Structure formats: structure tokens, C-alpha cells
Amino acid sequence: MQPSALAYVPFVSVDDMMKLVNGIGVADMIAGIADEIEADYRRWPEFDKTPRVPSHSEEGVIELMPTSDGETYGFKYVNGHPANMARGYQTVTAFGLLARVDTGYPILLSEMTILTALRTAAMSVVAARHLAPKGSKTLAIIGNGAQCEFQALGFQRCLGIETVRLYDIDARATAKAAANLAASGLNVIKCTTAEEVVQGAEIITTCTADKQYATILTDNMVGAGVHLNAIGGDCPGKTELHKDILLRSDIFVEYPPQTRIEGEIQQLDEDHPVTELWQVITGQATGRTDARQITLFDSVGFATEDFSALRYVHQRLEDMGHYAQLDMIADPDDPRDLFGMVMRAAPVEGAA
Amino acid sequence: MQPSALAYVPFVSVDDMMKLVNGIGVADMIAGIADEIEADYRRWPEFDKTPRVPSHSEEGVIELMPTSDGETYGFKYVNGHPANMARGYQTVTAFGLLARVDTGYPILLSEMTILTALRTAAMSVVAARHLAPKGSKTLAIIGNGAQCEFQALGFQRCLGIETVRLYDIDARATAKAAANLAASGLNVIKCTTAEEVVQGAEIITTCTADKQYATILTDNMVGAGVHLNAIGGDCPGKTELHKDILLRSDIFVEYPPQTRIEGEIQQLDEDHPVTELWQVITGQATGRTDARQITLFDSVGFATEDFSALRYVHQRLEDMGHYAQLDMIADPDDPRDLFGMVMRAAPVEGAA
Numbered sequence: 001m002q003p004s005a006l007a008y009v010p011f012v013s014v015d016d017m018m019k020l021v022n023g024i025g026v027a028d029m030i031a032g033i034a035d036e037i038e039a040d041y042r043r044w045p046e047f048d049k050t051p052r053v054p055s056h057s058e059e060g061v062i063e064l065m066p067t068s069d070g071e072t073y074g075f076k077y078v079n080g081h082p083a084n085m086a087r088g089y090q091t092v093t094a095f096g097l098l099a100r101v102d103t104g105y106p107i108l109l110s111e112m113t114i115l116t117a118l119r120t121a122a123m124s125v126v127a128a129r130h131l132a133p134k135g136s137k138t139l140a141i142i143g144n145g146a147q148c149e150f151q152a153l154g155f156q157r158c159l160g161i162e163t164v165r166l167y168d169i170d171a172r173a174t175a176k177a178a179a180n181l182a183a184s185g186l187n188v189i190k191c192t193t194a195e196e197v198v199q200g201a202e203i204i205t206t207c208t209a210d211k212q213y214a215t216i217l218t219d220n221m222v223g224a225g226v227h228l229n230a231i232g233g234d235c236p237g238k239t240e241l242h243k244d245i246l247l248r249s250d251i252f253v254e255y256p257p258q259t260r261i262e263g264e265i266q267q268l269d270e271d272h273p274v275t276e277l278w279q280v281i282t283g284q285a286t287g288r289t290d291a292r293q294i295t296l297f298d299s300v301g302f303a304t305e306d307f308s309a310l311r312y313v314h315q316r317l318e319d320m321g322h323y324a325q326l327d328m329i330a331d332p333d334d335p336r337d338l339f340g341m342v343m344r345a346a347p348v349e350g351a352a
Numbered sequence: 353m354q355p356s357a358l359a360y361v362p363f364v365s366v367d368d369m370m371k372l373v374n375g376i377g378v379a380d381m382i383a384g385i386a387d388e389i390e391a392d393y394r395r396w397p398e399f400d401k402t403p404r405v406p407s408h409s410e411e412g413v414i415e416l417m418p419t420s421d422g423e424t425y426g427f428k429y430v431n432g433h434p435a436n437m438a439r440g441y442q443t444v445t446a447f448g449l450l451a452r453v454d455t456g457y458p459i460l461l462s463e464m465t466i467l468t469a470l471r472t473a474a475m476s477v478v479a480a481r482h483l484a485p486k487g488s489k490t491l492a493i494i495g496n497g498a499q500c501e502f503q504a505l506g507f508q509r510c511l512g513i514e515t516v517r518l519y520d521i522d523a524r525a526t527a528k529a530a531a532n533l534a535a536s537g538l539n540v541i542k543c544t545t546a547e548e549v550v551q552g553a554e555i556i557t558t559c560t561a562d563k564q565y566a567t568i569l570t571d572n573m574v575g576a577g578v579h580l581n582a583i584g585g586d587c588p589g590k591t592e593l594h595k596d597i598l599l600r601s602d603i604f605v606e607y608p609p610q611t612r613i614e615g616e617i618q619q620l621d622e623d624h625p626v627t628e629l630w631q632v633i634t635g636q637a638t639g640r641t642d643a644r645q646i647t648l649f650d651s652v653g654f655a656t657e658d659f660s661a662l663r664y665v666h667q668r669l670e671d672m673g674h675y676a677q678l679d680m681i682a683d684p685d686d687p688r689d690l691f692g693m694v695m696r697a698a699p700v701e702g703a704a
Binding site for chain 2: 019085106
């Protein structure tokens with residue numbers, strides 16, 4: 001136990017995170033995070049599940065998302081500001097922290113804007129493993145913004161998807177995503193309508209960004225047997241699916257108290273039956289039971305998933321080496337002598 | 353609006369904070385923070401006052417303390433682990449963040465272990481300005497740990513205290529504090545009992561650290577006209593004053609919903625009358641009204657005070673220059689092309 005080392009907290013900057021992602025590979029990193037998420041979902045009852053702590057304003061929301069498994073504590077800071085994009089800012093930015101529960105000392109500070117995109121793809125993959133039709137080969141992605149490519153590569157790597165069909169109301173977003181996926185080995189098909197993009201897709205991911213009640217998919221567009229992965233509806237007032245689709249679907253959620261406020265199911269009655277995904281993963285509930293069933297993963301993002309992603313990053317710190325040491329914790333030789341520590345740091349002429 | 357500059361968040365490390373404190377001077381910095389706190393207390397209703405978000409464990413607690421004034425959002429991360437000291441760790445460590453409400457982008461990340469000691473002294477000073485007997489010259493400090501010297505210098509600078517009487521159950525702590533204050537110009541008197549230390553003191557500060565119901569002061573030790581500044585009782589199960597003292601005092605608090613759980617008044621009935629300090633500062637309630645009155649500031653530390661302290665640090669960033677730029681916010685040229693930004697950071701051979 002070396003007190004001087006206690007002052008430092010490993011910090012993964014945006015630059016470090018990009019090096020980490022490129023060093024591991026996007027798809028492999030999504031797969032690794034998916035395994036962490038699934039492992040943590042298997043021990044779901046061990047987690048301290050606090051609802052998000054939001055601070056709302058006219059322009060958006062800033063949220064803290066804490067959780068703990070009794071050994072490690074984690075939280076994510078995340079903002080959501082729909083008007084940011086027009087001003088040249090990111091709609092969503094995030095950073096996160098892990099700490100030891102036994103001492104309260106932080107052990108990791110990390111950017112999470114990039115990491116959240118990877119964990120969202122990883123979460124989608126975990127749900128689809130349990131809910132999508134076996135042998136699915138075609139994924140449709142509606143909304144070709146910041147999440148799109150991560151979803152495509154995650155499903156390719158972890159579910160064996162071969163074809164990705166893309167659609168966005170802005171054709172430039174579709175062109176951007178298609179170009180980014182050109183070297184992926186995926187068969188990429190650019191579509192110009194929502195009706196076209198869903199043709200032949202066993203899995204449909206919706207990841208649009210509008211903060212309003214939108215209807216990205218209408219009822220007649222969703223055929224029997226499809227798995228819907230709805231990740232864009234993630235705050236009050238923001239949904240993507242027509243209510244009639246929800247009524248025809250078996251709905252799976254992360255954490256009902258949060259999803260009923262933030263997810264697609266905010267459109268339904270408070271007691272509309274939903275299944276908690278962790279119970280499917282642990283075998284306490286059934287997932288997909290027949291080929292004509294429509295399954296809907298109504299995903300809003302939960303604190304444990306960020307925790308899993310941060311733990312994955314923490315595990316890869318030493319072998320990948322992309323981090324800096326931040327001098328963040330005051331560590332006097334004598335814990336009662338904080339004042340003396342500050343004074344001894346002064347230039348020789350003295351202080352006070 | 354330069355997108356590339358948006359990626360950076362100013363970071364004040366422990367080393368930077370020590371340079372800042374020594375550059376400004378401890379007493380002047382406490383005075384500056386006290387002015388910020390008082391200014392923010394004057395506009396108290398403007399603040400979004402969220403209760404702390406705690407994560408409890410057997411060993412201690414990790415808390416997030418968020419607040420917002422509608423323009424700026426802030427939170428503090430703070431742990432409290434009483435067993436840490438025996439293991440060579442700090443009992444309490446902290447860091448904090450400020451962000452713009454309109455964009456959600458962080459504008460300051462700072463160590464707060466040292467800063468919290470300064471803001472606690474600054475808060476004590478603000479309360480004493482309104483509650484202590486006019487012309488107070490003698491301060492008694494019971495508990496000579498990490499807070500002690502900051503309290504002494506804050507009261508010297510802001511209230512004109514000339515004599516500080518020190519007592520701790522551990523005489524080494526008293527010796528440490530006396531040595532640290534030797535060059536301060538204060539008349540420092542080391543005492544060996546609690547009965548002795550309170551002799552002639554117009555202001556008594558209690559800042560002991562035990563997490564248990566303790567009785568640092570008993571009823572017969574507190575004479576008429578004294579101002580009590582109780583800062584050590586700050587969590588459930590941790591108090592410092594005998595209940596009879598509370599019953600003889602006029603009690604002033606920061607934020608009643610928090611103080612009734614964490615402060616000395618957890619010993620009293622839920623409806624025991626207390627006065628909110630912000631109302632005294634704004635003139636909506638009376639503070640000290642006569643010379644024989646015992647006033648008690650039952651201080652537990654509130655999120656707005658950390659906010660005020662962080663804002664003070666933020667204001668002094670540029671003229672003092674003690675900070676680093678952290679690459680914490682992913683900032684793609686095209687906000688929809690997060691994936692492309694990550695890929696373009698890869699070595700030339702490509703990725704995905």
C-alpha cells in the first residue's frame with residue numbers, strides 16, 4: 001500500500017479511447033463489452049439500481065447514472081441536448097467513473113461518448129442473441145447517425161448478420177454510413193424509404209434522434225417474426241414506433257421503472273405486461289417462443305450497461321496502455337494534515 | 353465557435369489546487385469563496401436543490417451532490433469511509449464538475465478534497481458573520497484534524513478572531529494544528545480538555561470525525577451568548593452535541609430536508625423549529641437577536657456551497673493559470689459521424 005500512488009486515477013481521454021477501439025477493433029470491442037454486459041445481467045439482483053438523477057432545462061437534460069455491485073461503484077455523466085447539433089456541438093456527450101466501494105477511491109475516469117456508442121451496440125447484440133430469429137442474416141437500420149455503424153458491426157460480429165439495409169430521412173447520413181461500412185464485408189444496401197428498408201429484414205433497429213413523438217415505423221411495415229431493436233426512444237416525449245406495433249409485440253425491457261418513463265412503452269398503460277431482459281438471460285422468463293412472434297427490445301440504456309463497459313475498459317487498461325494518470329486525490333502523508341500538505345507545496349518564502 | 357476547442361475541459365489537479373491556494377493565500381481564498389457562497393445564498397430560490405444521491409456500503413458511503421442555477425450545473429463526488437484513515441487512505445476525498453446548462457458541456461473538472469476544506473471554512477464564516485456575537489475575538493476548535501487550520505484562518509481573516517483555542521482527544525493533532533498556525537499571527541492556545549478549550553470563547557467550532565453518536569460538548573459547557581459552529585455531525589448516526597444544548601439553542605441550517613437526516617437535529621423531533629440560513633442572509637428571518645442567545649449553525653455541507661466554490665475556482669482559472677486541458681469530450685467534425693472520427697484516428701492500414 002503506497003500512499004503516493006493513491007493520488008492517481010487512470011484517465012482514458014477521447015484520444016486514448018480511439019486508440020483503444022482501433023487497437024482492439026470495433027467489432028471485437030463490442031463483442032467484449034457484450035460479454036461483460038451479459039455476465040452482469042446474469043447477476044442483476046446484485047446491483048444497486050438507482051433511477052437516473054436528471055437536471056432538466058429548456059435546452060435539454062444533464063443526468064447522473066450511478067450503480068454499484070457492492071465491490072465497484074460506477075456512474076456516468078451524460079447530457080442530451082437536441083439543439084446542440086445545429087450549433088456544432090454533440091447532442092449527447094458523456095464521461096464515466098469507477099470507484100472502489102471499500103475505500104471510495106476512484107479507479108478509472110473515462111470519456112464515454114464513444115464508449116456509450118459501443119455499449120449501446122453491445123446491449124442491442126445481447127438482447128438480439130436471446131430474442132431475434134435464429135439464423136437472422138439481414139438487419140435494417142432506420143436512422144443512420146452516430147449509432148449506426150456500431151450497430152451494423154456489432155450485429156455482423158456477434159450474430160452473423162451479412163446484409164445491412166440503411167435508411168435515414170437525410171440521404172447524406174445514409175451515404176456517410178454506407179461509406180464507413182464499405183470495407184466491413186457487409187452487403188450494404190442504401191434505401192430511400194422506410195417501407196423499402198424493412199424488406200426482408202429479420203431485425204429492425206430504430207435509432208433516430210428527434211426529441212418528439214415520431215412514428216418511424218407504422219404498423220403495416222412490421223411483418224411476423226421480426227425482432228425490433230428500438231434504441232432511439234429514450235426519454236419522455238421521444239418515441240419512434242406506432243402504438244399499434246407495441247400492442248402486437250412481446251416487449252422486453254432493461255429496467256421497467258425507467259423504461260415506462262423513457263421508452264416506447266410510455267405510450268402504453270402503466271401495467272402493460274413487459275418482460276425484464278435479465279430474466280430471459282437467466283432462464284427465469286422466456287424470450288422468443290415462435291417464428292411468427294414480433295419481439296421488441298425497448299432499449300433506453302441503463303446504468304449497469306455503462307458499468308459493464310467501464311469495467312471492460314478498466315480490464316484492458318494495462319495490456320493496451322492507453323491512459324494517463326490524473327492527480328485527482330489529495331493524499332497527505334498524515335490524513336489529518338491536509339493543511340500541512342498544502343503549505344509544504346508552497347514556494348520557500350512560506351504561506352498562510 | 354471552434355469545434356476543436358470544445359473537446360477540452362479544464363482540469364485542476366491536486367497539484368494545481370495547491371498552487372492555486374498558495375498563489376492566492378489560504379485566508380484570501382476562503383474569504384473569496386465565502387463571498388461566492390453568500391452571493392449564492394442570496395439567490396437561494398434560483399437553485400435546483402436535489403438531495404444527495406448516496407450509495408451506502410458497510411465500509412462507508414459514496415455520494416453525488418448535484419445542483420444547478422439554470423445557467424451552470426455542478427456536482428460533487430464525495431466519499432466518506434471512516435476506516436480509511438487506519439489504512440492510510442483519506443476518510444473523505446472529492447472531486448467536482450461544472451457544466452453549461454444550455455449545451456451540457458463540462459467547463460471544469462477539479463479536485464475537491466482540498467477545496468471542500470476551504471468551502472467548509474468559508475461556509476462557517478458566512479454563518480458566523482450573521483450569527484456570532486459582534487466583536488468576537490476568541491474561537492475554540494474541538495477536533496484538530498483536516499478542517500482545523502482552515503477554520504482558524506478563515507475566522508481570523510473574515511471575523512477578526514485573534515485567539516484560537518485548540519483541543520483534540522489526540523494531543524498530537526493539537527500539536528500539529530498549533531505548529532501549522534504558528535506563523536499565522538493568531539494567539540494559539542493548546543488545551544487538554546473540552547472544559548478548558550471553551551473558556552472565554554465566543555465561537556465554538558466542533559469538527560471531530562467519529563461516525564457515531566458522540567457528545568463532544570455537554571450542556572454545562574456552553575454558556576450564554578455563544579455561537580456554536582457544528583460541522584462534524586454530518587451523516588445519520590454521527591452527532592457531536594448533547595441534545596440538551598440543542599434544546600437551549602436557536603438552530604440555523606442549510607437545507608432542512610438534508611439536515612434533519614444528517615445534522616445534529618437528527619436527535620430532535622421532526623418538527624423542531626429551525627431557521628434556514630438563506631432567509632437570515634436575505635433578511636426574511638432574524639439571526640442573533642440578543643447577547644445571551646445561543647446560536648447553533650448545524651452545518652452538514654450542501655451542494656450549492658460546492659457549486660459556489662467550483663465557480664470561484666473557475667473564475668480564477670485564467671488569471672492564475674493552474675490547470676491542464678483534458679481531452680474529455682468527443683468532438684467529431686460531423687456530429688453524426690462518430691464512427692468516422694474513431695476510424696480516422698487509426699493507423700494508416702485501416703480498421704473495422
